[in-house]
Amino acid sequence: MVFSSLIFLVVFFPLVLLFYFSINKSSTKNIILLIFSLIFYAWGEPVYIVLMIFSSIVDYTNGRMIEKYRDRSILPKVFLVFSVIVNLSLLGFFKYSNFLVGNINSIFNTSIAYRELRLPIGISFYTFQTMSYSIDVYRNKVKAEHNFPNFMAYVSMFPQLIAGPIVRYSLIQKELTDRTITKRNVLDGSIRFIQGLAKKVLLANNIGLLATSIISSHGEVSAMTAWLGAVAFAFQIFFDFSGYSDMAIGMGKIFGFTYPENFYYPYTCTSITDFWNRWHMSLSTWFKDYLYIPLGGNRKGNLRTILNLIIVWSLTGLWHGAAWNFMLWGLYFGIILIIEKFVISSLLEKMPVILKRIYSLVIVLIGWVIFMLDTPKDIVNYIISMFSFGRMADIEVLFxxxxxxxxxxxxxxxxxxxxxxxxxxxxxxxxxxxESAYLIFYIGIFLLSIVYIVDNTFNPFLYFRF
Amino acid sequence: MNRQVSKTIITIFSAAVLLVSAALLILLPEKTISENENRYLAKFTKITAENFFSGEAMEDIEIYINDHFPFRDIIVGIKSDIDKIIGKKELNGVYLGRDDYLIQSFDGYDDETMQKHAEIIDAFSDNLDFSVYFMLAPTSSGIYSDKKPRYNDDKNQIEYIKKMYDKIQNAVKIDTFTPLLEEKDNKELYFRLDHHWNAHGAYIAYLAFCEAAGLRPFAEDDFSIETVADDFCGTYYSKSTYYRYKKDTIDVYVPKFEYDYSVEYVKESITTNTLYEDSHLSTKDKYAYFLDGNHSLIKIENNLIDDGSSIAVVKDSYANILIPFIVNHYSTVYVIDMRLFTQPLSQYIEENGIENVLILYNIQTIRDDIGILRIE
Structure with missing residues (x-):
């Protein structure tokens, strides 16, 4: 079930609200959320719900064990390692085993049999959330949760379950047991939800039609068409993804939770470093706090810093999908970040803002080409088209x-x-x-969104590989 | 009025819209078909353990809610209106053309498929018992380039037709493109909202066929042109979901000369004396007025010609409106739709002593037609 579907808007969400607001007690509210989240998750994949419950039980238990044996020298670490191994194994098995075996088969010419597994939706998000919980308990940053339904409600919370933002336990721990729902938050949350819905349905889906038509045309395209396709995809993924985040944050507000912001006008960035401070912020900070810094960050000399960046960015890429192009996409940004850090930092500083913007956007757009195309051949051909100034424009561009x-x-x-x-x-x-303009604008975009959802000939879910 | 009040109004309004929609979804009577979109709406499926655990049941429920959303037809139309207003000139692969024309964009006919089709037709035509005529008809996209929106990147149909004709040696190839192009400014040759040519277009094709087959065609004056419907909304109308263009009229060429046909729908064992089925004029699919739509085999006897001459028309639906002209030249016309016809074609033709075969497809649908692969 996606937020931009009629079943969600007309049936599921009203039912959640009805039950949620007819009850006063926080702990009962959590159970309502938990039940509906499980239904939400089970909607497409009833079987995989077992996986999520398993992951929750493991981390709940580990958290309690780490807390209980905190004073024993080695035990807390054992539980932590266990938690990380379980989470990464789940992720590895369900998300990467096909990819891995496929690659082994093609490299070593073997024919290890494997079953095509359907990727459990949202697995990359919830395994990262539960892992961060165990690590935070170990680091003594949060107290372990004793109430299992509360913990499970946190893991399965449907607003951010399938497309983020990644919400750390530390952020909403207090709100899980004690939150105040104010009229103001409910109203702000509703507005935020409408914003997100309109971004996804009106902007992302519509510009996505253009992106898809250019990407799928395969044949030779002119340079301008190729750029237009990259721009269209850039807008599609931004409005789609940030639209989902807005809807999640909005629903969180309505329920009384504060979720982290996930996007901050990424296309106004002035460098790639800046871009990653504005794009999918909950993911980049996750990698920073739980991987880059533990690896030593930039405190162990330049060579080690470069190595750390390469590791972190390859994995960031791979997190987006089990395929080489995502890995390449991550590496591409890793290398550019290294160059920005060590080679051109002073040059970048001196550049006029307009040049910085152009530089950043060109890099980002080429990045999206790597992201949106599956094979190296397609990527190379597409980038060649972008720079084939001999075939600058064709009639398609005008159309x-x-x-x-x-x-x-x-x-x-x-x-x-x-x-x-x-x-x-x-x-x-x-x-x-x-005020009238404000009113008309929001009512207008809400109604338009419904109109465009009803005729949902094109309403893709882009994160099925995350 | 302050911001807080505005937000309250927006929130309550949005919630009300969703709740009223939910209520209407339950309360309004269930529709079974969408006339505008020309399709059956989803039925409510029973949930079983099997389709629940595979997730199919949920998918079906989502489709059901989409299909039965209150005022869906109107909303879908509004969406297309907005698309037009913001400058879209192509909806679901159909151009919103000039002069109330909807025209499906033509995206080509790949070499590999074309080669395969050409070989099939050529092999079939290579025999001495019957002569084969091949007519690859352009669609409105090929003829009305001036009605398509500017800058469109539509493929040029004549190139594809020529290429296909060059590959075929053993059949008589009939060019309808040139005469249609010549006539396009005099008369409407295609339905504006449907993918078929109309009776005028079919008449032009009939003249081209007569020339190739050495027949003396009836003049236009030999017919009286009657309008049988003026509210035809065809397939392009449904596909584009753009409902603002003026509706089509359906004209029929009724012979002024004497005629007497026996029309036998063989598989259905029904015989009538007319080429037209009035009952379809009150439905959405009005083109089925001509020969009752698509049937595996229709056998038409012209009771005023007794020379035993015969022709088999192996065809897609483009032929249905052309056949009323051709029946005036043969004792028997066999209308064969290979998508539905299951016997080996050559064998059937030889058994019935059929002397001529006209293979008629349009360039848009031939590429994906499965019937043509079974011609042998």
């Missing part, structure tokens, strides 16, 4: 721009921070007019 011009402009506008209240103040727009 695509005339078809998607309005959507493209909207995408550009909504990827930039707009300080509307400041603008309206400058223009001295009367308050009543301003």
């Amino acid at each position: 695509n721009i005339s078809n998607y011009g309005v959507i493209l402009i909207l995408c550009v506008v909504f990827s930039m921070p707009l300080n509307l209240s400041q603008i309206s103040e400058k223009l001295r727009i009367p308050k009543l007019l301003k």
Whole structure:
């Protein structure tokens, strides 16, 4: 079940709210959330629910054990290692075994048999959450959770279960047992949800049609068409992903939880380092806190720093999907980050902002080409097309721009921070007019989203490989 | 009014929309078909352990809710309106053309498939017992390039037709493209909202066929043109979900001369004396008015011709509107749809002593047609 579906909006979500708000006690509310989250998860994959429950039990038990035997020298570490091994094995088996065996077979010309496993949705998100919990308990950053339903509710929490943000236990520990639901938060959460829904349904899905048509055309495309395809994909994945995050954060607010922000206008970045401070922030900080820093970060000399960056970014890439192009995508960013850190940092500083932006966006767009195409051959051909200035434009560019011009402009506008209240103040727009515009805008985008969901000829779920 | 009030109104309004939709979904009577989209709507499936654990039951429920969402038809139409307003000129592969024309974009006919089809037709035509005519008809996309939106990257149909014809040696190839192109400014030759040619287009194709087959065609004056429907919304209308263009009229060429046909739907064991089935004019699929849509085998006797001449038309639905012209030249016309016809074709033709075969497909659907692969 995805948030941008009628079954979610018209049946599931209203039912959750009905039960949730007819009960006062926090612990009972958690059980309601838990039950609905399990239904939500079971919706597409009833079998894999066992996996999630198993993962929760393991980490719940480990957390308690680490706490109980905190004073014994080696035991806490044993439990921690056990937790990490179990989580990584689950992830490894269900997400990467096909990939691994496939590669072994092709490299060594063997024919090890393997069953194509369907990837359990959201496994990359919840294993990372439970792992971070065990590590935090071990590091004494959080107290172990004693109430299993509360813990399970945290792991399975449906708003952020399938597409993030990655919520660390430390962040919502307090709210799990003691949260206040205010009218203000419910309203803000609703607005945030509508924003996310509109981003996904109106912007991402529509610009996605353009991206898909260019990517799937395979044949020779002109340079401008190739760039247009990359730009369209960049907008699609941004509005899709950040739209999901907005909906998650909004629902969290309605339920009384504070989830971390996940995107901060990534396409206004002025360097690739800056981009990764703005893109999927809950993932990049996770890798930083639980991998990069434990590896020694930048404190063990330049060579070690470079090695650490390579490791972290290859794995970040691989986290996005079990395929070489994702690994390559991660490595690509790793290498550029290393170059930015050690080679061109002073040059970057001196560059005018406009050049910094162009530089960053070109790098990011080429990154998306690696991300969106499966095989090295397709990637290379596509990048060649982008720089084949001999075939600059064709009729397709004009047709695509005339078809998607309005959507493209909207995408550009909504990827930039707009300080509307400041603008309206400058223009001295009367308050009543301003409020009416606000009202009409949100009601408008909500209704439009419903209209576009009803005719859902194109409503892809992009994170099935995460 | 302050921001808090606005947010409250938005929240309550949105929640109300969702709840009212849910209520209507339950309360409104269940529809079985979508006329506009020309398809059956999903039925509510029973949930079993098997389809539950495979996840299929949930998928079905989601499709059910989508299909039966209150006012779905209207909402789908509104969506296309908005798409048009923001500049979309192509919806679900159909161009929103000029002069109320919807035109499906033509994305080519790959070499490999074309070669295979050409070999099948050539091999079939290589015999001495009957003569084979091959007609590969353009669609409106090939003829009405000036009605398509600017800058479209539609493939050029004439190139594909020529390429296909060059590959075929043993059949008489009939060019309908040139005469249709010549006539396009005089008359509407295709339905504006459907993928078929209309009676005028079919008449042009009939003239081309007569020339190739050495027949003397009836003049246009020999027919009275009657309009049998003026509210036809064809396949492009359904596919594009754009409902604003003016509806199509269906014209029929009724002979002024005397005629007497026996039309036998062989598999169904039904015989009538008309080429037209009025009952379809009150449904969505009005093109089925011509020869009752697609049947595996229709045998048409012209009771006023007794020279024993015969032709088999091996065809897709483009032929259904053309056959009413051809029946005036043969004692017997066999209408064969290879998608449904199960006997070996050559054998059937020889057994019945059929002298001529017309193979008629349109360039848009031939590529994916499964019937053509069974011609032998």
